Amino acid sequence: MTTPSPRTTPRSGPLAGLVVADFSRVLAGPYSTQLMADLGADVIKVESPRGDETRDWAPPERDGVSTYFLGINRNKRDVVLDFGDEADRELAHELAARADIVIENFRPGGLTKFGLDYDSVAALNPAVIYASISGFGSKGGAALPGYDLIVQAASGLMSLTGEPDGPAYRSGVSVFDIMTGMQATIGILAALNHRNNTGEGQHVEVNLLSTALSAMANHSSTFVAGGQVPFRMGNAHPSLFPYEPLAASDGEIVIVAANDAQFVKLATALGLAHLADDARFAKTELRNRNREELRPLLLEALATATVAEWFETLTRAGVACGPINTIDGGVALAESLGLEPVVLVGDGDNAVPMIRNPIDFSLTPPAYRSAPPALGADDTEIKDWLRS
Template structure:
């Protein structure tokens, strides 16, 4: 597997750090999650298991080993030092001053192991007036312009899925792979830095370029699109569907399907941006067509015409789709004390010549502490003493 032999120390919390490390674990890295004795708060978000472990935790920490530790204690610092000596990557989505306090900043880590790569993410990065502030996903959404443009006039909405956190994790994982590749040439590690605000702004950059160069201060328009139409959500006789009509050929096929073949010749609809500007009228036409049909009927006709469309599904319906089963995306993983195996989705990519590791569950609190410490040279008496002192 591509990352076999790479050891990752995961001090991450919630999504940005842990998901980065989980992606590396999927392809063979030995990832050690380091959390406080008794478990960190992010373990218990939306509990689904008898021990309180949560749904997000089972996804973010699959295939990892767990070491409980108080890293700020003198004994804990000694253990961290031994871990860093054996590691390739440290993941820690913490502000820079917190990293320094724990001895997890890159200067401190590289003094122990010059080959170490530190992957770190914070809300606002290391520099600037907000660099010491903390934040979560919604902060990035709100400060990137997307919350303002989502929803309706007078009522902005944030996305329910934490896409800024996930995007930051993906950028960090990309950076780690670049740093590993560079280390092959230089023998030296480096720091990979990301931020929630940076990720959010990168993802909304098309919108900010539009305003900077076109001078248009766009306002929220519900589920419609600024740059295409009819791109919107539509009620059918028994539910909702979405369409995304982009490009002249697809628009012409859609127009013919809904009985309005003259629309492509209308100068108001001559391009994607003009269709977006006049999207309210096109959405009304599509809504009239959809309401006379069930979702299944509408989707069948749209598919036949090769017009992009999909049903609006509930989370439980999403995993039950035959297409999801055909793609092999869901991998049930048993975790102690859950009513059924968790339907975990790992990295949704396939390499033609390199497989992922077999599906593995997330660890219970401190499940591998003794084994990891033994690997570092601690004997049974020393491990018992550390446990008695609540260091592990």
Template sequence: MGALSHLRVLDLTRVLAGPWCAQTLADLGADVIKIERPGAGDDTRHWGPPYLKTPEGADTREAAYYLCANRNKRSVTVDIATPEGQRIVRELAAQSDVVLENYKVGQLKKYGLDYASLAEVKPDIIYCSVTGFGQTGPLAERAGYDFIVQGIGGFMSITGERDGQPGGGPQKAGVAIADLMTGMYATVAVLAALAHRDRTGTGQYIDMALLDVQVAMLANMGANYLTSGKAPVRWGNAHQNIVPYQAFQTRDGWIIVAVGNDAQFRKFVEVGGRPELADDPRFATNPERVRHRDTLVPLVAEMVKTRGKHEWIASLEQAGVPCGPINDLAEVFENEQVRSRGMRVEVPHSSGATAALLRSPIQMSETPPQVRTAPPMLGEHTDEVLRTLLGYDDATLARLRERAAI
């Protein structure tokens, strides 16, 4: 029994931010019913390759992108543009605790599926809308894309190599960070709203915006600007206030060296066979190293290139100098810590394939998240859900299919 196994979530979201929230709730035990367009489904089902393959090597046409955000859910195909489809969603909402949606502002109102309409059939419903720019403001009706939001929200102004350096310029994150963080903030908001409902019996509306989240997660960099009035700049893999505290290329890969004090710097250069650098007045203290960064870093970089990354990691760890490798994903999933924590899980898929997935990082002693089912095939649970929750019989289901409502 998961911590949220008493809850039902009606998931009308697609792509990543909304599905990420729904998947987190599902991992914690909630019954998540994913509403998808008949014949097409979530756009990410087709965002491949790569696609999940059967044991015979055939593509299932289930894209890895879709698989990453939709485990532990049930898929029901409903055309919400039809009156019958709208009625189905309202009936399911009446038996749900939470509704998640990420349609354009105002789009669901014309279908009678907005918060005000569903609150009439379920007064204590928790209704969470996820959009790019929120329900209000001059950009509210603009479509929101993670990449664009990373730019507008300032993230790319502080991410990437320094201007004037090789490869310098703005850089997005390697994953859709605004989407993912919006999904996590939405999860927190939903759980807070449920706690309030449990105390008061009152539902509520949640307005989540990617841009709001991207600005909020500027964290200390945002606070630096608000405090000083000076916009921070990109520093790549270097640290603005500590040297050497950055990535270095070894003979066969990259490592991170995070020297936090003068004693660690001395140990670092002693391991590298350059102890005289610690005695040089230009490098003896961190303020001097920062001042003479452009002289010191090339010397250290040449020193690091003389050995392989595993040799460096072993030597620096033994000396007590903070360090670590920059792993590719093959190395990540071979890492003994990642393996011991069970971050990779394999789940039987309805196609006959085995889906390799990432488990939730949440660890709980009494109600740990579980991977119960693989991401569903399109419409896999339509009949099951409509029969058990709404009491539809064979004739009703056949009639709905004839009218292309499901």
């Protein structure tokens, strides 16, 4: 008796029945495939004998496994294939031929010598949706290494991050890796819809630099539409005030007044209702231009109470605001709001606490079937299926 095809493995979710051959590693690709796995796709993670390098990116770790790896690889099955070995390479070809989706983030052209590039796979599987993730695209930037930090620097993001008179800073998160993983998922889902209508597979390409320029939205538009180069403003917003942390008596609280009505609420709650009628501050553009006159007036009022007290007072008044938490505080806030941010994935003592998928569905919710797999955890099952 042969092992059943993963296509027939019972699963739930809007992507149930789809098989994903995951030839990606590190962050952007694995984040994309975890999203699809949560939604029911059967994701088969293919690793070299050395394994995904993030398995070793520690500390921190949990039970000897990098928490980096754990955070982006749940709900997947795992097989080790050495593309340099002929027998393993043939199994990789067979997997690509049977998959609905193939996703990879090798340097452009890196899979050609193994016969696993788009053209080769499409010849075996014309209906395949094949997604490629790179740092700088497959044209002039094909040879450039695609690390998130390099793209943060080269795209201009770091020039926007930090104090005006200080050094440029990277984001505290590999923001363009994550965003590019999301863009890959959007592209794959759009291509699946096209295939459902036409039967045609296609090649989906995303890269970190294009994602970065798109994601910097208003800043990119400032240059391409307005002819101005944005600059570092610390925590300030170029077009709104207040829209930044402001000091209370024991720390800082983020306060947002993004329109005139919101500013009226803020001024009233601070006991400064007259400022809403002040000719210098009555309109968004005026508050922005006269922020250095307005800021000390707000700070004087805020100094009379603590962050916690102002958070309660301003929230009750309908003012958008929030404390500056560490991540544990962010998780606690989500818990207090009933968002249930943490799920246990896996069974018994091997269950791993993870952040839940952020999407809610009324009929087909995400499922948390299995903890991130050990290297080669499903070798026998997957290889037997591919040979059958």
